[in-house]
Amino acid sequence: MHVIRRRGWEIPESQATPEHIYLNRRTLLAGAGALAASALPGLAHAQRVADLPDPSVSLYPVKRNEKYALDRELTPEKIVTNYNNFYEFGFDKDIARAAQALPIRPWTVKLDGMVEKEMTVDIDDLLRRMPLEERLYRMRCVEAWSMAVPWSGFPMAKLVELAKPLSSAKYVRMETFLNRAVAPGQRMPLYPWPYIEGMTVAEAMNDLAFMVTGIYGKPAPKQHGAPLRIVMPWKYGFKSIKSIVRITFTDKRPVGLWEEAQGREYGFWANVNPKVDHPRWSQATEEDIGTGQRRPTLLFNGYGEFVADLYKGLENEPLYM
Ligand SMILES: Nc1nc2c(c(=O)[nH]1)N[C@H]1C(S)=C(S)[C@@H](COP(=O)(O)O)O[C@H]1N2
Ligand SMILES: [Mo]
Numbered sequence: 001m002h003v004i005r006r007r008g009w010e011i012p013e014s015q016a017t018p019e020h021i022y023l024n025r026r027t028l029l030a031g032a033g034a035l036a037a038s039a040l041p042g043l044a045h046a047q048r049v050a051d052l053p054d055p056s057v058s059l060y061p062v063k064r065n066e067k068y069a070l071d072r073e074l075t076p077e078k079i080v081t082n083y084n085n086f087y088e089f090g091f092d093k094d095i096a097r098a099a100q101a102l103p104i105r106p107w108t109v110k111l112d113g114m115v116e117k118e119m120t121v122d123i124d125d126l127l128r129r130m131p132l133e134e135r136l137y138r139m140r141c142v143e144a145w146s147m148a149v150p151w152s153g154f155p156m157a158k159l160v161e162l163a164k165p166l167s168s169a170k171y172v173r174m175e176t177f178l179n180r181a182v183a184p185g186q187r188m189p190l191y192p193w194p195y196i197e198g199m200t201v202a203e204a205m206n207d208l209a210f211m212v213t214g215i216y217g218k219p220a221p222k223q224h225g226a227p228l229r230i231v232m233p234w235k236y237g238f239k240s241i242k243s244i245v246r247i248t249f250t251d252k253r254p255v256g257l258w259e260e261a262q263g264r265e266y267g268f269w270a271n272v273n274p275k276v277d278h279p280r281w282s283q284a285t286e287e288d289i290g291t292g293q294r295r296p297t298l299l300f301n302g303y304g305e306f307v308a309d310l311y312k313g314l315e316n317e318p319l320y321m
Contacts, residue, residue: 046101046103046181046182047101049105050101050102050182051100052103052105054105054219054227055105056123056127056213056214056219056227057218057219059132059219060132060152060214060217061152061214061217061218062132062133062134062152062217063133063134064133064134064136064150065133065134065135067135068136068137068208070136070137070138071138072138072148072295073148073290073291074136074148074149074150074290075147075148075149075288075289075290077215077216079147080147080149080216080289081216081221081223081224082094082096082223083147083289084099084223085237085238086099086185086223086225086242087185087195088176088177088184088185088186088195088243089101089102089183089184089185089223090184090185091185095223096221096223098184099221099223100222101182101183102177102179102182102222102243103182104123104222104226104227104243105123105124105227106122106123107122107227107228107245108120108121108122108123108245109121109123109126109228109244109245109246110245110246110247111159111162111247111249112246112247112249113165113169113249113250114165114166114168114249114250114251115164115165115249116164116165119163121162123227126228127213129162130154130158130159130211131154131155131158132152132153132213132214133152133153133154134150134151134152134214135151135152135153136148136151137149137151137210137231138233138301138302139233139237139240140233140236140237140297140301141236141237141238142236142237142238142266142270142278143281144278144281144282144283144286144287145286145289146286146287146288146289146295146297146301147288147290149215150216150217151210151212151231152214152215152217152220153210153212153213153214153231154210154211154213155207155209155210156204156206156209156210156230157204157207157209158211159211159247160172160201160204160205163247163249165201166249168251169249169250169251170200170201170251170253171199171200171201171249171250171251171252171253172198172199172200172201172204172248172249172250172254173196173197173198173247173250173254174196174197174198174230174241174244174247174248174254175196175241175244175245175246175247175248176194176195176241176242176243176245177194177243177245178193178194190261191261192257192260192261193257194257195257196241196254196260197230197238197239197240197241197254197256197257198253198255198256198268199232199239200310203232203307206306208233208234208303208306209230209231209232210230210231210232210233211228211229211230212224212225212228212229212230212231213227213228222243224242225240225241225242225243225244226243227243228243228244229241229242229243229244230244233303234300234301234303234304234307235269235271235272235301236270236271236272238256238258238266238270239270241256253268254268255268256268264279265278265280267318269311269317269318269319269320269321270320270321271300271311271320272297272298272299272300272301273297273320274297274298274299275320276320278321283297284297285297
C-alpha cells in the first residue's frame with residue numbers, strides 16, 4: 001500500500017536490508033525462486049501439494065442471500081481474479097500466478113486465547129459445519145479503487161459461536177500463514193510478517209462480517225486468500241485478511257500489519273469515509289476497476305444502516321483511518 005514505494009536509502013536504519021532486495025521485482029522473484037528450488041529440500045513435494053485439486057469444489061455454487069443488494073454491476077470475474085493485493089506474493093496487483101504456490105490442504109485454523117476451550121479446526125470439517133451462502137458485496141480498497149464481488153462463505157458470527165469466547169474477550173486477532181518458502185514477499189523483512197488484522201468482538205458478530213471460502217460460485221482461488229479469509233465490506237480492504245490460520249480472542253486491541261508498519265496512515269478501525277482523506281490522497285471518490293469510472297465513495301461503503309450502531313459512543317476514536 002505505497003509504504004514499500006520508498007527507495008532503499010529512505011528506509012530507516014533498523015529496516016536496512018542487503019542491496020539485492022532492491023533489484024527490480026522480476027529479477028528479485030526469479031532469484032528467490034531459484035534460491036528456493038536449489039536450497040530448500042522437499043520443494044518438489046511442496047509444489048505437488050500446492051497443485052492438488054480443491055476438495056471443496058462440489059460444495060459450490062451456494063444459495064444467494066438477497067439481503068445485501070448491489071447498486072452497481074458485478075465486476076467481471078477475469079478482472080477481479082487478476083487484480084489483487086496479497087503482499088505475501090508480491091507488491092503489485094499482478095500476484096495471481098505467484099499465489100498458486102500456496103498449499104491450501106491440509107489447512108487448519110486455530111481458535112485460541114480467551115475462549116472456553118482452545119481448538120484447531122480442519123478447513124474441510126469447518127466447511128461441512130458452516131451454513132454456506134453467497135453475498136454480493138462492494139469492496140473498497142484504501143488506495144481508492146473498488147469492485148463488486150460475489151463471495152461465498154458463512155457469517156463470522158457462526159465462527160464466534162463455535163469458538164465460545166469468554167465475556168472478557170473484547171477483540172478478535174486474525175493471523176495469516178507464515179511460509180517463506182512459498183511466499184516471496186515474506187522473505188522481505190520490510191514488513192512485520194505474518195499479516196495480522198483485528199476487530200472488536202461486536203464487529204465480528206455483526207452480520208456483515210463474512211468468512212469467505214468461495215467466489216463467483218467456486219472455491220476461492222489462492223490469490224483471494226484461500227482457503228479462508230474474512231471480508232468486512234464497510235471497512236477498507238486491508239482489514240479483510242486472507243489465508244487465515246489463527247483466530248485469537250483477546251482483551252487487547254490487536255495491531256495489524258499496516259498499523260504497525262505505518263501507524264500514521266493505517267489504523268485499527270479503518271471504516272470507509274469519503275470525508276476523511278488518507279494523509280497522501282483523497283478518499284472522496286474511487287475508481288471502479290471494472291468500468292474504469294470514478295464514483296463517489298459512500299460512508300461505511302454504503303453499509304451504514306447495518307453497522308453505524310457499532311460506533312455509538314466511540315466518536316473520539318480515529319474511526320476512519
Ligand atoms: N494476508 C493478506 N491479506 C490481505 C492483504 C495482504 O496483503 N495479505 N491485502 C489486503 C488488501 S490491501 C486488500 S484491498 C484485499 C484485497 O482482496 P482481493 O485481492 O481478494 O480483492 O485483501 C486484503 N487482505
Ligand atoms: Mo487494499
